[in-house]
Amino acid sequence: MQLNRQLINGKNFMFNESGLENHKLHFTVIHPLFDEPEDKCDVENAAPMHITRSVKISLIALRAYLIIIILLAFYRMLVLAIR
Numbered sequence: 001m002q003l004n005r006q007l008i009n010g011k012n013f014m015f016n017e018s019g020l021e022n023h024k025l026h027f028t029v030i031h032p033l034f035d036e037p038e039d040k041c042d043v044e045n046a047a048p049m050h051i052t053r054s055v056k057i058s059l060i061a062l063r064a065y066l067i068i069i070i071l072l073a074f075y076r077m078l079v080l081a082i083r
Contacts, residue, residue, distance in 0.1 A: 051059075
């Protein structure tokens with residue numbers, strides 16, 4: 001029985017007369033320090049980002065929450081300082 005090796009979509013397959021016999025994956029691992037550097041995005045030529053109404057409301061609610069929590073923390077510190 002003779003096996004034929006074929007490379008399909010980057011995966012190594014072993015075929016015989018009856019079809020797929022053995023499936024082996026081979027991956028090449030490259031350490032990030034030895035990899036080719038990627039091209040960086042050009043921020044100056046990027047288009048402005050558009051946000052939806054729900055995202056805008058969520059960001060406003062988050063800002064209000066943070067302001068309230070900071071005010072409560074300062075109030076608690078003031079109460080502890082007066083005692």
